[in-house]
Amino acid sequence: MQGVALPPPAHIGIIMDGNGRWAKQHFQPRSLGHRAGAQNFRTITRYASRIGVKYLTIYAFSTENWTRPADEVGALMRLFKDYLQEALRDFMDENIRVRFIGDVAAFSPDLQALIAEVTQASATKTGMVLNLAMNYGGRAEIVEAAKTFAQKVEAGACHSQDLDETLFEQYLYTAGQPSPDLIIRPSGEQRVSNFLLWQCAYAEFVFFDILWPDFKPEDLDRAIAIYHSRQRRFGGV
Numbered sequence: 020m021q022g023v024a025l026p027p028p029a030h031i032g033i034i035m036d037g038n039g040r041w042a043k044q045h046f047q048p049r050s051l052g053h054r055a056g057a058q059n060f061r062t063i064t065r066y067a068s069r070i071g072v073k074y075l076t077i078y079a080f081s082t083e084n085w086t087r088p089a090d091e092v093g094a095l096m097r098l099f100k101d102y103l104q105e106a107l108r109d110f111m112d113e114n115i116r117v118r119f120i121g122d123v124a125a126f127s128p129d130l131q132a133l134i135a136e137v138t139q140a141s142a143t144k145t146g147m148v149l150n151l152a153m154n155y156g157g158r159a160e161i162v163e164a165a166k167t168f169a170q171k172v173e174a175g176a177c178h179s180q181d182l183d184e185t186l187f188e189q190y191l192y193t194a195g196q197p198s199p200d201l202i203i204r205p206s207g208e209q210r211v212s213n214f215l216l217w218q219c220a221y222a223e224f225v226f227f228d229i230l231w232p233d234f235k236p237e238d239l240d241r242a243i244a245i246y247h248s249r250q251r252r253f254g255g256v
């Protein structure tokens with residue numbers, strides 16, 4: 020794939036999946052798979068920014084992932100903290116703007132403080148927007164948007180007849196951003212698992228039989244090449 024250099028689409032989403040199976044393959048605890056996955060997240064994020072991706076949305080923790088054993092959830096929370104501390108220390112020269120999508124109020128106060136710090140510290144960056152989906156669920160996002168709009172109607176600030184798709188989108192976490200063009204899921208699973216349900220309406224999906232810690236920059240190039248081989252019709256001819 021070296022030298023192919025097809026331009027990436029503006030918005031790419033990645034469902035980082037397969038850390039647990041990767042750990043199993045290596046006879047390691049699942050937490051080690053998550054550590055390897057987090058390391059790869061750094062590699063792929065930097066690569067995406069370098070090749071000119073404008074928006075990268077990474078699914079890191081779903082609203083359903085709280086149902087995992089407490090020690091695994093704890094290990095993930097520690098990794099998030101380590102990553103955000105590192106981001107504050109080392110990542111800020113990357114010109115990446117970090118945003119968080121999901122209900123971050125459910126996280127511990129110190130993790131929430133780090134989330135706020137990283138958001139603020141990167142707010143003036145002009146390069147790639149990195150959306151970190153943490154405690155994110157597509158259904159929850161839509162319900163929250165509906166609730167906020169209903170509250171505005173109740174308060175007399177909006178009229179229900181004014182609601183259309185463009186207005187509704189402004190209540191989503193991704194307000195103001197283009198919808199994802201390409202969504203990549205490694206690990207072999209071929210499902211959306213509650214990721215960007217509204218926004219994925221016309222996204223192209225690429226599924227790879229690679230576990231996330233083994234996903235390489237070349238695989239991102241390959242997904243982009245597959246994306247270019249598709250014909251998007253948006254319901255037209």
Ligand code: IPE
Binds near residue numbers: 035037039040079
């Ligand atoms: C993805 O890897 C990481 C998170 C969901 C947080 P998994 O932990 O789901 O890995 P598998 O699917 O069990 O291999």
Ligand code: IPE
Binds near residue numbers: 035084
């Ligand atoms: C999706 O992966 C969520 C994230 C990658 C954060 P899961 O491993 O949670 O999804 P399922 O359970 O296989 O659908």
Ligand code: MG
Binds near residue numbers: 036037038
């Ligand atoms: Mg999984």
